[in-house]
Each structure stands twice: as structure tokens, then as C-alpha cells.
Amino acid sequence: QVQLVESGGGLVPPGGSLRLSCAASGTFYSIYNMAWYRQAPGKQRELVAIISRSKMTNYADSVKGRFTISRDNANNSLYLQMNSLKPEDTAVYYCNADNRGRPLTDYNNSHAGNYWGQGTQVTVSS
Secondary structure, three states: OEEEEEEOOEEEOOOOOEEEEEEEEEOHHHOOEEEEEEEOOOOOOEEEEEEOOOOOEEEOOOOOOOEEEEEEOOOOEEEEEEOOOOHHHOEEEEEEEEOOOOOHHHOOOOOOOOEEOOOEEEEEOO
16 A cells, blocks of 8 residues: 655745645555646646656646656655646646556556545645
8 A cells, every 4th residue: 555645735926836745655665657637626637747667757738848747766755846837737736656567658637546645735826
């Protein structure tokens, strides 16, 4: 079992930055891919960014060049650096992890890893 706890959300003005963190506990050694998803009210869950154990990454087109996903395998942590934030980035952001060794291209808005955090709210507003 893996437990995921997100932190770092909050209220930020347009153009600002935030750094989300996800602390993992449990059998972390079994985790292959980790990702950040987000869901805004009334909208479908969206895959934001994903990173493999070997640190290969993929990003949603809407965040490319603004967000950076990273992970620290030694400290069982996942991060999302978000820069140049826009009001449309407002959502609950979820940490996701998978103990199945799947290629990154398998993941999308509908197909995610099997472990979830509780989510952290990010609000971009002036």
C-alpha cells in the first residue's frame, strides 16, 4: 500500500507561482510512475504531468513551458513547480502513483495510476 499526501496549494494572483509537494509513505519502492492530475468544478479530471521512475516526463499541452514535474526517489517525494499561473489553472490538484510498470503513453485523463492523494486546492485569482 502507498499513502500520498499533497501540500502547497493556495491562492495566488495571475502570473504567480506555486510549488506543490506530494509525500509518499508505505511501499514506495514499488512505485513506477507518478503524476499530477487536476479537476476544476464541473470539468473532467485532467492529466497535468507525469514522470517515470527514470524521470522521463510528459505534460499536458496547456501547461507545457510553465509547469515542471520532478521527483526525489530517495525521499519518496513528488513535486510540481507551477509558474506563470492562469485563472484556468484553478482546480484541485491530486497526486497519483502507480505500482504497475506501464509506459507513460498509457496515461491520460481517463486512465491513471492506482493510488491517489486527497488533493490540494489551487486558486489563481486577483
